[in-house]
Amino acid sequence: MSTKVAYVPNGQVRSSDHAIETQTIETREFVARTNSPLRRTKKVEKESLSGSLCALICNHQIGIAINLVLLLFLTHTFFPRARRRTSKFFHLSYYNPDTEMYGCGTDDIYLVALWVVILTGMRAVVMDYFLDPLARAAGVKTKKGLARFKEQGWLIVYYTGSWTLGMYIMYHSEFWMNLTGMWEGWPHREIDGLFKxxxxxxxxSYLQQNLSVNIEEKRKDYAQMFTHHIFTCALIALSYGYYHMRVGTVILCIMDFVDIILPTAKLLKYSGYSTACDAAFGLFVVAWFITRHVFFMMVCWSIYAHAPTAMAPGCYLADGSVVPMSSTAQFEALGGNDIWGNILKAYTDRNGTICWNPTMRYNFLGLLLSLQALLLLWFAMIIKVVWRVVSGKGADDVRSDDEGEDEELSVEEELKAGGPDWAPVEQDVGVEALNLSRKGNNGVRNYRRASNRSSGSRASGISIPGHGDRKELLGRIGCDKPT
Structure with a gap:
């Protein structure tokens, strides 16, 4: 006996033969037990208070950012007495009209805090209103695929801007292609506005990234990324407090270049441009090694070898005079051996005496070499990926894939994405081939689409011979387009 069945997107089965017997509750339970992939449901876990708060912030990043900035702006506009403090959020502090340069100090924290909020809102706007439609137009049809596309797209947008500006500043500086230029003329108590x-x-930006990795879904390399951002924030804060922005800018430009290429390779992969992705990934591996294990180590070597000679050891007074380290008694009286007191001088006494002791370089070297150890760990993972590609075993990106399953979009989300890649199919099948999972309240039998955790496949409540599941491979670094 055969009957004509129409397979439609909303999960309903229309039958022209009403003689199909209604399945009993026991039969449906048996089907659920014997066809577990079709009846799989997610275990609902109780969210903690912190988890709920993170989810709230993550889901309302644009609204929170806009409201905070708007509140600050309205306070600055309508409460003149508060402008003495609110103006620090909107303007660079410590301007010197005589030199037309800017100093450094604790008031700069206000501007940093405002830009943490602004970057959070900008990131969400770019991802939701620009990159999301772009990802859907490129054919990305899974939730994890959309999330990864948007995140990598934002990295391209931000790091392209930051790297370009950093290179522009270096090109017009005394330390362009000159490692010793990073140390000559120290301490640089004032810098131009664009540099600052x-x-x-x-x-x-790195503070904002620390926020993002903690409020959004955790990834496999969460610990490494969080540690990396902590080290970077510490290095920026310490270099700013010790007037070493030059070497900090060089390191930031070294790091930012690779963060443009890898996201580009991943976007090419998600969009299905396999050849271009292969080329971009190869460029990424070469650029990673040259910038982060050659150029970066050259900067570390310069800190060790060039800084003690290019920077005369001693205490530098605000009027420009220097007390050499050889004047031991006066050097010690001025705090020459107080390592942390000098490193944080811009925050504690921006116009006070600041001393350089060559042994202080080991504090910065310790942080930089710890960062290098983390980069070597990542590079070892990258080499494993390259080896798997060369050996033909396939390449899973073990650095940053999600822990969770790759769920497909719902029917409504697929329609927003431009329509599903399947269409209603009508076939003649035998009654015995039907596997009806449940009965709706109106007597019409429905099926349930479920995602298989291990393969990310699309499954329906009807088992039709010859229609197999499809495996999504969006997490691969080998640049194969999901089929």
Whole structure:
């Protein structure tokens, strides 16, 4: 006996033969037990208070950012007595009209805080209103795929801007292609406005990234990423407090270049441009090694070898005079051996005496070499990926894939994405081939689409011979387009 069945997107089964017997509750339970992939449901876990708060912030990033900035702006506009403090959020502090340069100090924290909020809102706007439609137009049809596309797209947008501006600042500086130029003329108590704004926004960016990795879904390399951002924020804060923004800018430009290429390779992968993705991934591996394990180590070597000679050891007074380290008694009286007191001088006494002791370089070297150890760990993972590609075993991106399953979009989300890649199919099948999972209240039998956790496949409540599941491979670094 056969009957004509129409397979429609909303999960309903229309039958022209009403003689099909209604399944009993026991039969449906048996089907649910024997066809577990079709009846799989997610275990609902109780969210903690902190988890709920993170979810709230994550889901309302645009609204929170807009409201905070608007509240600050209205306070600044309608409460003149508060402008003495609110103006620090909107303007660079410590302007010197005589030199037309800017100093450094604790008031700069206000601008950093504002840009943490601004970057949070900008990131959400770009991802939701620009990158989301772009990802859907490129054919990305899974939730994880959409999330990863948007995140990588934002990295391209931000790091392209930051790297370009950083290179522009270096090109017009005394330390362009000159490692010793990073140390000559220290301490640089004042810098131009663009340089200062760039450095503070970079600091805000890494603080914002620390916020993002903690409020959004955790990834496999969460610990490494969080540690990396902590080290970077510490290095920026310490270099700013010790007037070493030059070397900080060089390191930031070294790091930012790779963060443009890898996201580009991933976007090409998600969009299905396999050849271009292969080329971009190869460029990424070469660029990673040259910038982060050659150029970066050259900067570390310069800190060790060039800084003690290019920077005369001693205490530098605000009037420009220097007390050499050889004047031991006076050097110690001025705090020459107080390592942390000098490193944080811009925050504690921006116009006070600041001392350089060559042994202080080991504090910065310790942080930089710890960062290098983390980069080597990542590079080892990258080499494993390259080896798997070369050996033909396939390449899973073990650095940053999600822990969770790759769920497909719902029918409504697929329609927003431009329509599903399947269409209603009508076939003649035998009654015995039907696997009806449940009965609706109106007597019409429905099926349930479920996602298989291990393969991310699309499954319906009807088992039709010859229609197999499809495996999504969006997490691969090998640039194969999901089929």
């Amino acid at each position: 704004w760039y450095y503070l926004v970079q600091w805000a």
